[in-house]
Amino acid sequence: xxxxxxxxxxxxLGQLRDLGxxxxxxxxxxxxxxxxxxxxxxxxxxxxxARTLSQAxxxxxxxxxxxxxxxxxxxxxxxxxxxxxxxxxxKSMVKQxxxxxxxxxxxxGNVWMKVTRGDIASRFxxxxxxxxxxxxxxxxxxxxxxTILNAYQDFRGAMKEAEIYALEVMRKAExxxxxxxxxxxxxxxxVNDFVGEDLAARAKLELTRDERLRxxxxxxxxxxxxKDLSDNLTVNYNTSEVVMARLMQTTSAKERVYKQSITFxxxxxxxxxxxxxxxxxxxxxHESTQALEAMKDGVSKSLEDLADIGGKVQEAAIRxxxxxxxxxxxxxxxxxxxxGFQERSTMIIAEMRVLSTKNAAEIRDAVEDGKQRLAHLVKxxxxxxxxxxxxxxxx
Numbered sequence: 328x329x330x331x332x333x334x335x336x337x338x339x340l341g342q343l344r345d346l347g348x349x350x351x352x353x354x355x356x357x358x359x360x361x362x363x364x365x366x367x368x369x370x371x372x373x374x375x376x377a378r379t380l381s382q383a384x385x386x387x388x389x390x391x392x393x394x395x396x397x398x399x400x401x402x403x404x405x406x407x408x409x410x411x412x413x414x415x416x417x418k419s420m421v422k423q424x425x426x427x428x429x430x431x432x433x434x435x436g437n438v439w440m441k442v443t444r445g446d447i448a449s450r451f452x453x454x455x456x457x458x459x460x461x462x463x464x465x466x467x468x469x470x471x472x473x474t475i476l477n478a479y480q481d482f483r484g485a486m487k488e489a490e491i492y493a494l495e496v497m498r499k500a501e502x503x504x505x506x507x508x509x510x511x512x513x514x515x516x517x518v519n520d521f522v523g524e525d526l527a528a529r530a531k532l533e534l535t536r537d538e539r540l541r542x543x544x545x546x547x548x549x550x551x552x553x554k555d556l557s558d559n560l561t562v563n564y565n566t567s568e569v570v571m572a573r574l575m576q577t578t579s580a581k582e583r584v585y586k587q588s589i590t591f592x593x594x595x596x597x598x599x600x601x602x603x604x605x606x607x608x609x610x611x612x613h614e615s616t617q618a619l620e621a622m623k624d625g626v627s628k629s630l631e632d633l634a635d636i637g638g639k640v641q642e643a644a645i646r647x648x649x650x651x652x653x654x655x656x657x658x659x660x661x662x663x664x665x666x667g668f669q670e671r672s673t674m675i676i677a678e679m680r681v682l683s684t685k686n687a688a689e690i691r692d693a694v695e696d697g698k699q700r701l702a703h704l705v706k707x708x709x710x711x712x713x714x715x716x717x718x719x720x721x722x
Contacts, residue, residue, distance in 0.1 A: 335484030336379055342478040343389055362556070365549045368499050372492035376556065379489040386482055389475075409450045409457075458588075465585045472578040479571055486564050493557035500546070500553040507543040514539040 359377045366373045514536035521529050 335481045335488060336382060339386065339478045339481035339485060340382060342474060342481070343386065345474075361552060365496060365500060365552050368503065368549065368553070369492075369496050372496050376489045376492050376496070376560075379485050383482075383486070386478075409454045412450060462585065462589055465581065465588070469578065469582050469585060472581070476571070476575055476578060483564065483568070483571075486560065486567075490557065490560035490564055493553065493560050497550065497553035497557045500550040504543070504546040504550040507539065507546040511536070511539040511543045 358380050362373050362377045362380075366377075514532070518529070518532045518536050521532055523529075
């Protein structure tokens with residue numbers, strides 16, 4: 328068999344090896360054992376079919392795995408939610424402005440918004456980064472799909488070659504089957520045409536017939552194997568052609584979307600930046616407006632409080648500055664106290680003078696009475712003699 332027999336298969340497998348997708352060792356497909364039963368019909372062609380089918384399972388598994396990984400996930404939801412959150416927050420900002428005030432709940436909501444969702448600029452950055460990640464993954468997937476589709480194109484050639492070989496093997500198997508039919512017919516005719524009494528000779532003819540019948544059954548079985556092989560290869564080739572055509576359409580559509588996507592981003596990134604700046608500016612304007620309103624409201628209320636409180640304080644100051652110092656009733660109370668004390672003092676002095684005079688008289692009278700009684704006692708001799716030192720001092 329020429330070296331070009333496996334050119335399609337080798338080229339397809341080579342591309343998978345270049346991608347690092349080819350396993351080191353492939354398990355033998357069950358169909359290979361079945362093909363051994365017809366290998367002697369055309370050894371080279373059956374070998375080519377066996378090798379193609381043994382690698383088909385590997386190729387198909389690689390393709391299924393790679394195709395299953397070729398999806399963009401649901402990262403588009405991140406972009407959608409980010410845009411929605413920006414617009415929702417902007418609408419909330421308008422509602423806050425409409426009622427002319429921001430209550431406690433709204434203030435808490437604004438703080439919570441920044442904590443959970445981030446500011447506007449960071450959300451636009453999230454949109455950009457998410458898009459760039461999706462675009463990068465999409466480019467890698469498209470490249471892989473192209474490589475696999477190219478490998479499949481070569482593998483299709485190998486499968487078509489296998490189909491051609493299977494048809495040729497089936498034709499040879501059919502010829503062998505027809506030959507065995509003829510041989511069986513001849514053997515049957517020999518038995519039917521036998522005449523005579525030689526039973527051994529007849530038995531030999533019957534044995535030959537039975538052997539031809541067995542050969543025919545073997546040939547028919549091999550023909551059926553070859554026919555099943557060629558039929559299924561035909562079905563496989565044509566069916567997979569349609570299925571892979573759909574994959575090619577999908578890849579083409581994905582590539583078109585990718586090209587449109589990167590073109591859109593490349594030409595409209597300025598718009599995205601402008602949106603970020605504009606929405607950030609709106610929120611900044613909203614904050615500045617509310618700050619100004621808070622200043623104006625604070626100053627106005629301060630002026631009102633100054634008018635109320637300042638007037639009262641100033642009035643009290645005027646009253647203190649121009650009003651009386653010491654209250655007359657306080658002085659009157661002191662005067663009354665002084666005069667009252669003086670009046671009571673005069674009365675007390677007069678009373679005490681009388682009591683003092685009376686007390687002095689009473690003391691004088693008491694002492695005089697005592698002296699008189701003492702004198703009477705001494706005169707009568709009943710008094711006590713004076714002390715010795717008193718007598719001596721009297722001489």
